[in-house]
Amino acid sequence: LTHGEPLGFRPLREAIAHQIAAERGVRCTADEVLITSGTQASLDLMARLLLDPSDRVWMEDPGYVGITSLLRAHGAEVVGVEVDSDGIDCEVGRRRCRSARLVYVTPSCQFPLGCTLSLQRRLALLDWALEEGAWIFEDDYDSQLRFAGRPLAALQSLDTSGAVIYSNSFNKMLFTSLRLGFLVVPEHLIDAVAAARSVIDRFPSVPDQATLCEFITQGHMEQHMRRMRELYELRFETLMRSARRYLDGFMELSSPGAGLQVIGWLAPGIGEDEAWHQAAEQGISTIALSQLTIDRSMPAGLVLGVGSASVRGISRGVRQLAQVLRRLRSRAP
Numbered sequence: 001l002t003h004g005e006p007l008g009f010r011p012l013r014e015a016i017a018h019q020i021a022a023e024r025g026v027r028c029t030a031d032e033v034l035i036t037s038g039t040q041a042s043l044d045l046m047a048r049l050l051l052d053p054s055d056r057v058w059m060e061d062p063g064y065v066g067i068t069s070l071l072r073a074h075g076a077e078v079v080g081v082e083v084d085s086d087g088i089d090c091e092v093g094r095r096r097c098r099s100a101r102l103v104y105v106t107p108s109c110q111f112p113l114g115c116t117l118s119l120q121r122r123l124a125l126l127d128w129a130l131e132e133g134a135w136i137f138e139d140d141y142d143s144q145l146r147f148a149g150r151p152l153a154a155l156q157s158l159d160t161s162g163a164v165i166y167s168n169s170f171n172k173m174l175f176t177s178l179r180l181g182f183l184v185v186p187e188h189l190i191d192a193v194a195a196a197r198s199v200i201d202r203f204p205s206v207p208d209q210a211t212l213c214e215f216i217t218q219g220h221m222e223q224h225m226r227r228m229r230e231l232y233e234l235r236f237e238t239l240m241r242s243a244r245r246y247l248d249g250f251m252e253l254s255s256p257g258a259g260l261q262v263i264g265w266l267a268p269g270i271g272e273d274e275a276w277h278q279a280a281e282q283g284i285s286t287i288a289l290s291q292l293t294i295d296r297s298m299p300a301g302l303v304l305g306v307g308s309a310s311v312r313g314i315s316r317g318v319r320q321l322a323q324v325l326r327r328l329r330s331r332a333p
């Protein structure tokens with residue numbers, strides 16, 4: 001009932017250090033783990049400490065709009081670096097803007113494209129960070145939700161120079177309203193991070209952390225993740241099966257690899273904005289790909305998520321989406 005530690009509840013930090021070493025190959029002790037309210041708060045804290053106004057930040061393009069907005073709110077100049085099927089390409093980044101203070105990446109499951117950053121690109125990114133004295137912010141969200149291929153360990157596990165700041169969030173693994181996540185910070189930053197934390201919001205809610213700690217240490221988290229993987233797999237199967245049946249000719253879905261969403265590429269002649277608006281009017285919530293791009297243009301597409309839709313809701317939604325797209329295509333020249 002009194003003050004907690006600025007880095008967070010120690011038994012929870014120990015449980016997390018143990019779990020991410022086993023599951024993600026992250027090298028750390030509980031002393032380098034800081035509990036936050038989630039990824040957004042984690043990046044906010046690091047941006048306050050590491051960025052000056054006008055600093056350049058490489059950002060995956062396309063990428064999560066909440067992160068782009070946050071970086072801009074800190075006065076950073078966000079430089080979009082194109083992502084392809086191997087993830088972010090350092091060479092493209094170098095050509096666009098050689099030096100940057102920080103790069104934001106989702107190596108295990110790129111948001112929104114779902115690809116994995118290849119080993120070669122990981123090593124290139126670490127080399128670049130070392131050369132430029134830049135920081136790498138690794139958002140490892142959704143890394144435990146992989147449905148195809150072998151998972152790669154976190155980028156942090158390859159880092160020998162202390163450039164990677166690792167972030168993950170229980171808001172995806174458990175539920176969005178929980179508001180608990182964590183950072184693994186290189187040892188030489190930890191005192192600064194703890195000092196900053198104690199003047200920003202002092203420390204996170206202790207009862208919430210203690211409850212989560214028991215959930216992890218009693219083995220419920222592992223069981224929960226296993227069950228959720230099965231459930232999400234079932235939802236993806238429903239989505240893909242319904243799409244084959246109803247969306248053929250209107251929309252082609254990327255295959256689910258990791259994470260909770262796929263891209264539905266729109267057939268030529270169907271406008272992205274109109275499709276997004278009209279789907280929303282039918283109660284189908286999607287993200288238009290152009291809302292996530294920074295400096296590039298991409299073919300028209302909608303991000304379709306399965307995180308909060310039931311199996312029945314997915315098949316109904318796909319049928320409604322097919323009606324919307326059929327109408328739009330019939331009007332196309």
Ligand SMILES: Cc1ncc(COP(=O)(O)O)c(C=O)c1O
Nearest residue numbers: 038039040064111141169171181
């Ligand atoms: C890629 C990505 N990073 C970060 C976040 C924000 O995470 P949090 O809710 O833990 O702040 C989201 C939220 O959906 C996300 O998709």
